[in-house]
Amino acid sequence: MASPRTPLVEIEAVSKHFGSGSTRVDALRGIDLTVRQGEVVALLGPSGSGKTTLLNIIGCIIPATEGRLTLDGELVFDGRWLRGDLRRLRLDKIGFIFQFHNLLPFLNARDNVALVLTLAGRPAAEAQRRAQELLDYLEVGHRAAAMPALLSGGEAQRVAIARALANRPRIILADEPTAALDSKRAGIVMDLLRKVAAEQEACIVAVTHDEKIYDRFDKLFHLRDGVLEDQAEAVA
């Protein structure tokens, strides 16, 4: 389905290699990829195919060896980083969802969400209010005061999604977001991510091995040996 929606992630001719000479490993080769507002896409492929490396490049965690990266309309990498403060860039534009939720164990659910806002310089009261709104939106508002150790897997992942959404990022990167959940909860989390992408005008790029949720993505990008295989597979 053709869409006029804004591209939020644009990757052009991105390559990444590690090491040099005989120890050189080509993790990614000539990747071109575009993800638009509202899209939920998956990066698929066997271990070592370059999925996580690509996610790290989109997340401005590691630089590509060559190529261009544009996030939310801003060219951020063109053979080198064009922004000095990558953490600020991540804070403003990107939300992260992790395989094991990675909530800070010493903060309760609401504070885990509010932390991102505090780091962005929002006043504490506003951060708390927004955190509670997000938890309510993701239907875990009643667990706001609970410490992460007391949350179920599904609840913890919802809190992690709320944290990823806190600064209203337009790009959400998810690393195996359903790997720690059973199939029922995995389905619920994916429905939530779809809802978030649609309602928050964001896009979601997820790395996953979970075949049960493939049908919840708009597009599947297959990687093999660092190369994107043909065109993205559109999910019916």
Add this chain to the structure above:
Amino acid sequence: MNLAWRDVRHNLFRFVLTCLGLSLLMAVVLAMIGIYNGLVADALNIARAPKADLWVVEAGTSGPFAEASKIPAGTRDAVARLHGVVEAGSITYQTVEASHAGRALRLYVIGHEPGRPGGPRAIAEGRAIGRSHFEIVADRKTGLRLGDRIRLGRNDFTVVGLVEDVMNSGGDPAAFITLADAQVLQSQLAPPAQRVQEARGAGLLQSADTVAAVIARLEPGANLAGVAHTVRQWKHLGALTQAEQEAVLLGSVVDRAKRQIGLFLAILLTVSAVVIALIIYTMTMEKLKQIATLKLIGASDRTIVGLIVQQSLALGLVGWSFGLMLILLVKDYFPRRVVLEPFNAAVLAGIIVVVCIAASGLGVRAALKVDPATAIGG
């Protein structure tokens, strides 16, 4: 949102236990400082007690504390007649091993002339010596109480007064008796061979009327150096000003102990620094995944450094506080006086702050090297 405090609160039990361990170390450091201060204070107390301006001692000695000194008792009259001298008093010092209530009691006996310089500075309980013989004023640390009787030599003495914190540099509590009693006690405690000689009449050749020093007080504005010079011209006498006497005590009598304790303190502080560094490093290593997540979601290095340094400082300062409370609770049970000044505790707090900041360097280094990418993936 203070991440350091939240983390501490989350692991409060472990934090408190770690602080308690550290506080024991701090208590030892504070005890060593207190013992050193006590050593110096005791040494100076005993020299300052007579409120002397000038100490007249045996020529060629730095007596009566650093070296033995023996001068004729008549020296007092000669000194008292010097221009500028207001009053003078003879004094003797000797360490006596006595027995009281079935236990051995080591006393630093000071013989003085009541009404002249050399007596106790202040009586805490009871009264000063009022009779010529067999009355004693003792330091509370002796365990003696008013009315107690104690045998010194061949005579029984009655405790009529108590003083506080008068000890020699060895920690032996002081006991004041009259000069006459002290001179008798000296002869009674002489070796048996000497007593045999005295019984045969040989002792009569050696006068017993000697004292360790003569203490002189000068009138305001008197020329102290001039009086001291005059005394030194009498070939058999030496003179030390109060300042010189204190310098001799600190530079000679307690110098070795001072250096010993100083070295021990340096070792303890080094051990504390290593312990704090190890604790902070271990705490940081346990949080590497959390630190990677913080970096990934956009936390600045300042936030992460703050998390580590604040915890390190909290550990050090809580340890210091517990240690200070502990030592204040137990200091009176130490056999030697432990003197802790607010200044000492403040200086140690300053050192602890520096040590904590330096010690957290290892943890900060590890945290700053964490790759945010490690937050992604299992």
